Amino acid sequence: MVGLTGITFRPGGTAPELSGWTVAGLEARLQHIRAAAGERYEHLELHALVQRVEVTDHRYIAAEELARRWPQLSGAELLQSPYVLVGTVEQIVEDLQRRRERWGFSSYMLFERDMETFAPVVARLAGF
Secondary structure, three states, X not given: OEEEOOOEOOOOOOOOEOHHHOHHHHHHHHHHHHHHHHHHXXXXXXXXXXXXXXXXXXXXXXXXXXXXXXXXXXXXXXXXXXXXXEEOHHHHHHHHHHHHHHHOXXXXXXXXXXXXXXXXXXXXXXXX
C-alpha cells in the first residue's frame, strides 16, 4: 500500500506545500511512484488521506471558501483533488469512483472529525 497525503514541506519550510493537490502535481507523484515500483506498480494499492470532507448542496461555494483557507489552490483544483471531498453524497460518490478509475485509488483515510459527515457516503457506496 502506498499512502498519499498531498502535503509536503520544503526544506526549512514551515508552511505546507500543496502542489501535490493539483491534477498535474498528483500525476507527477504517481509517475514517480510508478517509476520506482516498476512492474510491481500494478500490484500496489493506492491510498489517500482526505484532508477535508464537506457534504453540501453548494459544492462550488464550499470549494471557494476552502480555497480562501488554502490560497495556493483554486476552488476548481480542490474539487479535482483526491484529498478533498466536497458536494452532495451523490457527487462525492461519483468523485470517488472517477478517482479510482483515473488514478487507481482503492482506499481513503479520514480524520475522526469527518467520520460522521462521511457516513452517508459510505452507506451509499455500500448500496444502502
